[in-house]
Amino acid sequence: MSLLQINDPSAGPRPIGIDLGTTNSLVAYVSSLGDPIAISDCDGIVLVPSVVHYRGDRSLVVGPRAKELAVDFPEDTIVSVKRFMGRGAEDPETRRMGPYRFASATGPVVRFEVAGRGEVTPVEVSAEILRELKDRAEDELGQVGGAVITVPAYFDDAQRQATKDAARLAGLEVLRLLNEPTAAALAYGLDKKQNGTFVVYDLGGGTFDVTVLVLDDGVFQVKSTGGDSQLGGDDMDRALASKILEALGQAAPSPSFTRYALDAARAIKHALTDSETVTTELSHEGITQPFTITRADFDALIAPLLARTGAACRRALKDADVSAESLDGVILVGGSTRVPAVRAFVAKTFGREPLGDVDPDLVVAMGAALQADMLAGSAKNDVLLLDVLPLSLGVEAMGGVVERILPRNTPIPCEAAQVFTTYADQQTGFELHVVQGERELAVDCRSLARFTLRGIPPMAAGLARLEVRFSVDADGLLHVTAKERTTGLEQKVEVKPSYGLDDATIERMLEEAYEAGESDIEKRSLAEQRVEAERVILATDKALAEDGDLVTEDERTKIDRALTRLREAHAGTSHRILASRIEELEHATHEFAGRRMDRAIRGALRGKDLGAIEDTTKDARGLERAHDRS
Amino acid sequence: MPSPFEILGVEARFDLDLAALEKRYRELSREAHPDAKRSATLGASIDLNAAYRALKDDLSRGRALLEARGVAMGGEERENDPGFLMEVMELREALGDARDAKDLGKVLVLATRVRGFYDASKKALTAAFASSDHAIAKHHLGRLRYYRRFLDEVDVIQEENELA
Known part of the structure; x- marks a missing residue:
């Protein structure tokens, strides 16, 4: 916490909006002027990689540092956990390409086996990400009030419930679960003050949503939504990673190779956004292989994925009873919409160029912050969001057929009653x-829960009239109540969710989290500083080995001393001491680092034409910096 | 319990202006939705949403209008005219064949034909309601239901085809 507190402490807790993404997450709030502001870290970066790394000493690391550790600790570093939310252990989605150790092959919830903890569930992993965002918000705002957390519009009840559970576990008061496309439209619409019918095409890291909505003087009415909660940039990475593993001759890749291939695929995908061809060298655990791919190759790889989004788009237009020609704009959301083939596909599908003035990474969190501000009562806008149920709700009837109770795209909150008899x-x-779900047979739909009604007064068969009421609240979450109509007796409903954690488990986790409390924050800071220390020590040792001749004797003494002091602190338990020693070492190596950079650039320029340099540095980090210097 | 027409404050007739209905729904939501007005109850919002949903759709609007006029539906509407039933059966058979043969062109031709039937029945339904001829209205509601199911199946086939 900084000494200079910019915020007025009397302002009280500030509501926040959180975009809990597959790849990255971020938190935003609304300033006293009414503008949504994304909270950044000390380096000015707003996106927090949704990555959690578990360490043997029961500590953990979240965000950018965890992401760096994924290659070296693929099994203990959970990436894209959102894909596992609300899913059962035997769900095929959980078995796709990934480096994880699963604790069990069956059961209503996925359990990862990680260092230091034994088993963790996706809800707990997500809670760590949310806690990190909450900490950031508290650093910036002092006190944090309730939170609006965004979910893919196409998330089913189990996935929504899991998200809400994670938020509770992170100690957040959930004001609302808000659909991501609706959040994006809110931020965009309020900014542009434009009325009309819009489509939001949201292709993220792991999920795809398409939403048709009408903006009418501050009312945002969702007319239809569709999508696929298992489709996103990760699937592009997987398709490309298969090619990479093939090139490296890895038919049965180790977790480390899998993680390497997925990371390399993502880097190449990003590079292909600006280049027609990417040539790089794949290198992992001693195996090296040149690799070239054109944008056309990549486009062909992802074409089947785009076709799936096209089908959902057409259905959403149809459900909304809107033609592509009558649209006023198409808003692109999600990092995957940066892929040129995606933009071209959207333009073709809707017969128009998508709007270019939306930041696909930030707009969802901005919308969430605006909604949080409104729900917390300090609204400065006369704005209302009207959303819908994304997937039909039904009960299994005789013969395993689904009897539909509430069809998809019903405006929420909504309710329906059905009468059953004994x-x-x-x-x-x-x-x-x-x-x-939309399928006719219950086995083909997502099982949500089994509700057991008890305490029906004993009567002859067929006489009891059980009225079961299904209500869906503004979060899109289902509640079931039942009444026996002849006696008017309210029935007890026991819920056994098909997926996810039951209430008792969540309560237990909450208690444990409460007990751990403060010491967790300390532990986490220590873990983060240790990781950073290890990184700095390694980098310094490597630099000295490679370019030791660039250091003066005096400098060398200082560096060695700083290294020793840092190693001592690393063995200790104070994250504050550790942080200051890291700074000490960085200070001691500062000029040396500058000289190394100069040498590297001279080396690259010598005897090579510019094109060759471009090629070798294309995927290198810090490319911009190198160019600035040359 | 007020009728959906009363809840939305629109005239109880079949040929509603749907764009105006939608606008009215948004206006009323500003009063009924708990997010917009602290005093609003969840129940009011649920009732408004249900009423809007009922009036938006031809079939459920027709049912709601019959009910508002005190005409008993007597369960689900059915069209028992043998000629009509024979025609529907033949259409469905043709659709099934086209589906099996993966002949999307044929599917679309059938869909266009049935859409024509749907529009014709809807026109007849509008006239029947206008002249309060509720027996005829019930017949046509029954027809709309059959045509609707046929067109739903076309959607499924189209989606299958797109993803294949």
Whole structure:
């Protein structure tokens, strides 16, 4: 916490908006002037990689440092955890390319085996990301109030519930679960003050949403939504990673190779946004292989994925009863919409160029912050969001057929009642299987929960009239109540969720988190500083080995002393001491680093034409800096 | 319980201006949605949403209008005219064949034909409601339901085809 507190402490807790993304997450708030502002770290970076690294000493690291550790600790570093939210262990989605150790092959929830913790669930991993965002917000704002957390519009009930559970675990009060495309439209619409019918095409790291909505003087009415909660940039990476593993001759890749291939694929995908061809050298664990790919090759790889988004787009337009020609604009959201083939596909599908003045990474969090501000009561805008149920809700009837209770795209909040009866004399209990999805058979839909009704007064078969009420709240979450109509008795409903954690487990986790409390924050800072120390020590040793001749004797003494002091601090338990020693070492090596940079650039320029330099540095980090100097 | 027409404050007729209905729904949401007005109840918002949904759709609007006029539906509307049922059966058979043969062109031709039938029945329904001829209205509601199901199946086939 800085000594200079910019915010007025009497202002009280500030509501926040959180975009909990597959790849990156971020937190935003609304300033006293009414503008949404994304919170950045001390380096001015707003995106927090949604990566959690677990260490043997029970500590953990979240964000950019965790991301760096993923290659060396692929099994203990959970990347893209959002894809596992609300899913069962045997779900095919959890078995796709990835380096993880799973604790069990069956059960209602995925469990990762990680260092120091034994097993963790996706809810706990997500809670760590949310906690990190909450900490950032507290550093910036002092006190944090309630939070609006965004979810893909196409998330089903189990995935929404899991997200809410994660927020509770992170100690956040959830004001609302807001659909990502709606959040984006809110931020865009309020900024441009434009009315009309818009489509939001949101292709993120792991999920795809398409939403058709009408903006009418501050009312944002969602007309339809569609998508695929298992489709995103990760799938592009996987397709490309398969090619990379093939090139490296890895038919049965180790976790480390898998992580390397996925990371390399992502880097190449990014490079292909600006270049027609990428030539690079794949190199991992002693295997080296040149690799060239053109944008056309890549476009062909991802074409099947884009076709899937096209089908969802057409269905959303149809459900909204809107033609592509009558649209006033197409808003692109999500990092994956930077891929040129995606933009071209969207332009073709909707017959118009998408709007270019939206930051696809920030707009969702901005919208969430605006909504949080409104719900917390300090609204300066006369704005209202009207959203819909993304997937039909139904119950399993005789023969395994789904009886639809609330169809998709029903405006929420909504409610429907259904009357059931007993089929045996003196029957006092009744079980209902609730499913979500568009398919005709229950086995093809997502099983949400089994609701058991008890305490029905004993009567002859067929006499009891059980009225079961299904309500969906503004978060898109389902609640079930039941009443016996002849007696008017309210029935007890026991819920057994098909996926995710039951209430008792969440309560236990909450208690544990509460007990751990403060010491967790200390532990986390220490873990982060240790990781940073290890990185700095390694880099310094390597630099000295390579370019030791560039150091004066006096400098060398200082560097060695700083190294020793840092190693001592690394063995200790104070993250503050560790941080200051890291700074000490960086200070001691500062001029040496400058000389190394000069040498590297001279080396690159010698005897090579500019094109060759471009090629060798294309994927290198710090490319811009190197150019500035030359 | 007020009728959906009363909740939305629109005239109880079949040929509603749907764009105006939608606008009205948004205006009323400013009063009924708990996010907009602290005093609003969840129930009011749920009722408004249900009423809007009922009036937006031809079939459910027709049912709501019959009910508002005190005409009992007597369960789900059915069209029992043998000639009509025979025609629908043949259409569905043709659709099934086209689906199996993966002949999307044929599917689309059938869809266009049925859409024509749908529009014709809807026109007849509008006239029946206008002249309060509720027996005829029920017949045409029954027809709309069959045509609707047929067109839903066309959607499914189209989606299958797109993803294949």
